[in-house]
Amino acid sequence: MSGLETAIKQALERSDRANAETRARIYQSARNALEAGLRKQNVHDETVIAQQRHRLEVAIHAIEQQERAALRDLPVVTPPAAPQGQNSRVEPVVQDVVRAEPPATTREHRREEPGFDDVVPDRHPSAASRPAPTAQAPRSHRPTVEIDGRPRDRTDDRTHDRTDDREDASFTPMVAPDRDPHRPGAQARDTVNDLGLPGAEPLVPRRRRGRGGRIASILMVTAVLVAAIGSATWWVMSTGLLERPQGQPAPPPTVAAEDFDGGAGLRTLGAQAGFTADWVDLYLPTASGGVTPGARVRTEVVRDEGGARLRITSGAGDASGNVAIEVPASALQRMAGQTSTLALSVQSANGKPTQFSVECDFASLGDCGRHRFTVNDEKSDMLFKIGFDRTTSPNGPGRILINSDVTANGGGLDLYAVRLLPGQ
Structure with missing residues (x-):
C-alpha cells in the first residue's frame, strides 16, 4: 500500500494536518476511493474486499501514529521572565497549543485502528463486523500553564494516558497476507479518485469460459442430434414405414398347363367400334x-x-x-x-x-x-x-x-x- 501512503501524506501536506477533523476527512476519502476502485474492477469476493480494507486501515493507522508523534514534539512557547521588584506571583500564561488527541468516543462507537507492535496476520478478517470509522472534532486550543519551567495541561494527563492504554489493550493488530508480486494484475492501479489516490490493487477477474468450452458444447449438441436422427432412421427402416404396401389382390386360381398371364391387361372392343369386314x-x-x-x-x-x-x-x-x-x-x-x-x-x-x-x-x-x-x-x-x-x-x-x-x-x-x- 506504498502508493496509498504516499498519496495520503501528500494530501496531508497540502492541508491543515494539525487538525484531526481534516485528517479524518482525508482518511475517509481514501476509504471511498478504495470502494470505488473495487466496484470498477467488479470485485465481489467478501474475503478479498475485507483484505483490501484491512490493508488500507493499517496504512491509515501508521500515518495517524506518525502525525500524533509529530504533534507531541512541537515546541511550547514560554512567556518572558517578569522583572524583579514587581509582584512575584506567577500568572499562568495561557497559550493555544494545537494538540492531536484521539477522538473522545464511547466504547460502542470507538473505531479500533491496527497497531504495529507484534503485528500478526489476522486469520479471520471480517469487514462486516468492523464498524465504520467516524471522525470527531478533537480538542484544540487547549490552555496550558507553565509551572516550574514546564508547560502542563490543565486537563489531567492521566485521562489521556488511560485512554491510550485502553486503546492499546483492546486493539488486535492485523496485517494483510503476503501476495505474489508477479501474479496477474499486481502492477495495475486505479489512478482516478477524489484525492488523486491510487485505488485498491486490482484483482484478476474470474476467468471466463473460453472458446474451447463453447466448441465442446456445440460438439456435444451435434452428437446428440446425430444420434437421435440415426435412431429415428433405424426405426423407420426396421418397421418398413416408408415401404409401399404390398397387399395387392392375389391372382385368381389357375388350372395346370395354362398360360394365363394375370398381369397382362385384357383387350376389348369398344361398344361403338364394332367389327369390320375383315373379321x-x-x-x-x-x-x-x-x-x-x-x-x-x-x-x-x-x-x-x-x-x-x-x-x-x-x-x-x-x-x-x-x-x-x-x-x-x-x-x-x-x-x-x-x-x-x-x-x-x-x-x-x-x-x-x-x-x-x-x-x-x-x-x-x-x-x-x-x-x-x-x-x-x-x-x-x-x-x-x-x-x-x-x-x-x-x-x-x-x-x-x-x-x-x-x-x-x-x-x-x-x-x-x-x-x-x-x-x-
Whole structure:
C-alpha cells in the first residue's frame, strides 16, 4: 500500500494536518476511493474486499501514529521572565497549543485502528463486523500553564494516558497476507479518485469460459442430434414405414398347363367400334349346329330383347364342364403360319361376375394354351392373340373349348359370338 501512503501524506501536506477533523476527512476519502476502485474492477469476493480494507486501515493507522508523534514534539512557547521588584506571583500564561488527541468516543462507537507492535496476520478478517470509522472534532486550543519551567495541561494527563492504554489493550493488530508480486494484475492501479489516490490493487477477474468450452458444447449438441436422427432412421427402416404396401389382390386360381398371364391387361372392343369386314364369324347363336357340350355342362339358346345368345352353365372346372365350338378347316388354313386374333363377345348369365376359360384344339396346327377371363353382367369383347409357325394346311376342323365357371360354383356365361381376324 506504498502508493496509498504516499498519496495520503501528500494530501496531508497540502492541508491543515494539525487538525484531526481534516485528517479524518482525508482518511475517509481514501476509504471511498478504495470502494470505488473495487466496484470498477467488479470485485465481489467478501474475503478479498475485507483484505483490501484491512490493508488500507493499517496504512491509515501508521500515518495517524506518525502525525500524533509529530504533534507531541512541537515546541511550547514560554512567556518572558517578569522583572524583579514587581509582584512575584506567577500568572499562568495561557497559550493555544494545537494538540492531536484521539477522538473522545464511547466504547460502542470507538473505531479500533491496527497497531504495529507484534503485528500478526489476522486469520479471520471480517469487514462486516468492523464498524465504520467516524471522525470527531478533537480538542484544540487547549490552555496550558507553565509551572516550574514546564508547560502542563490543565486537563489531567492521566485521562489521556488511560485512554491510550485502553486503546492499546483492546486493539488486535492485523496485517494483510503476503501476495505474489508477479501474479496477474499486481502492477495495475486505479489512478482516478477524489484525492488523486491510487485505488485498491486490482484483482484478476474470474476467468471466463473460453472458446474451447463453447466448441465442446456445440460438439456435444451435434452428437446428440446425430444420434437421435440415426435412431429415428433405424426405426423407420426396421418397421418398413416408408415401404409401399404390398397387399395387392392375389391372382385368381389357375388350372395346370395354362398360360394365363394375370398381369397382362385384357383387350376389348369398344361398344361403338364394332367389327369390320375383315373379321370372320366362327360362331353365332343363330346357327343350328357347331356346339358340342360336355358331360357336366348345360347349354341353351336364349332369345330376348338383349339379342340371341348361347347360355353355358358348367358344373365342373375340368374338361367335363367344357363346351366345344367347331372351327371350320377354311378358317384354320387362314391362320396357318401367322398370328391372328380371336374375339369372344360374352356376358355373365346370372348378373354376378364369373371366371371362364378358353382353350384351342386346331388339329395339325396345335393349340393356343388356356386363357382365363373374368366377366360381369355387362356385354364385353374378350380378345387374345394366337400364332402358328406351321404352314401345313389342316385337313379337318378344329375346336374352341369354353368353360363358363372354372371355380365349379355353377356360374353361367352368355356367348354372343366368336370371331377371327386372320393375320393381325
